[in-house]
Amino acid sequence: MIRVILPAPLRALARVDGELVLDVDGPATLRSLLDAIEAGYPALRGTIRDRITQHRRPFVRFFACEQDLSHELPDTPLPRSVAGGTEPFMIVGAIAGG
């Protein structure tokens, strides 16, 4: 079980309140987590990573356990505390004006 905190615009788009709680297939990695988010909430396809290239959108950041995971490779395992649901995985809109 993985907990995911979305930024407010994406919570509204996905029509969810609070955290997402997801199970991923296989090892818990950035890629498998994003796959699970998009499978569970199709409205979010293309909003976190590009639909064609699958690259993280440039103004989206990934934080967890007080670390910046934005630049980790897609198949990097998530921290154990995130994979186990102790700590949330945070998807954050970059600070960019206002």
Place this chain on the structure above:
Amino acid sequence: MSDVRVLVGTRKGAFVLSADGKRERWDLSGPHLPGWEIYHVKGSPADPNRLYASQSSGWFGQVIQRSDDGGRSWAPVGNQFAYDGVPGTHQWYDGTPHPWEFKRVWHLEPALTDPDTVYAGVEDAALFRSTDGAQTWQELSGLRGHGSGPRWQPGAGGMCLHTILLDPGDPKRIFIAISAAGAFRTDDGGTTWQPINRGLRSEYIPEPTAEVGHCVHRIAMHRSRPKVLFMQKHWDVMRSDDAGESWHEVSGNLPTDFGFPIDVHAHEPDTVYVVPITSDSLHFPPEGKLRVYRSRTGGNEWEALTKGLPQRDCYVNVLRDAMAVDSLDSCGVYFGTTGGQVYASADAGDNWAAIVRDLPPVLSVEVQTLA
């Protein structure tokens, strides 16, 4: 009596204004899709309750929303806009090659007879079509493949395909316009395209009368006379009487022929509206006076329409997709400003009033006349 619904896209959400045919009292709903840039909202002529909206964000990219109940509720639909093949390069601002990259949808044009068919004009410039209610999109890549693509370049707002005109008399004929490439036409439903820019002259490109490279801001037609087109170019107001084969200038006595929107009266094919803007570097009305100009002669002779519009200290802009007309007997004209006002005239421009103020900057205005 018919009702009127005004669909307003802004920098921070969509708004819907409704009134009866008198157009005196307006109800506002919104913001819909709050916080996102809504470049365009438009209803299907075949089913007025079917609306499409382009929702985008610098953070979270492009979303397309659809409403099946006239804008009361919305649901996200397909947002995969994949160029056909390897998209190649266009010119960057400095003339160097730059890769074609999808950025956003500027304009959505529902088909005239099928509510599930809708066209999308996108940045970097291309035309897409959906035939399943915007769930999936396919590029009409003959446009980008015309061969002149490497010579197209972005205008200040980006290299956007912003105008899509469907010929009501010929379902295979479509006109589009790109800033800054120019106008194009297909006569075979979008398979092949030809540039239609003969007669345009643009001093900001190396060859002022080149086949492509012109910063066309907007094109308009009257549905009863689809071979007659009116164009607001970066500078110059132009007219074509032969479906774009040739253009001639009709700026006439306008105080400045720079501007963005242009539209045609619903019942008078030679009555045309523009909003002159000072210049390409001064994006506000001349002398701080917000004036719509109307020609009843198909161009050249223009009159200022000022009653109810601010005539001092006004420094807003009116963007290319932010003017529309209704089709009531006394034609209503509407436009939105970057200052957040939407002005309306129920008498073809003689008298104006703000039907809403203090919205976020207005990107687009469309009007539905409801039976």
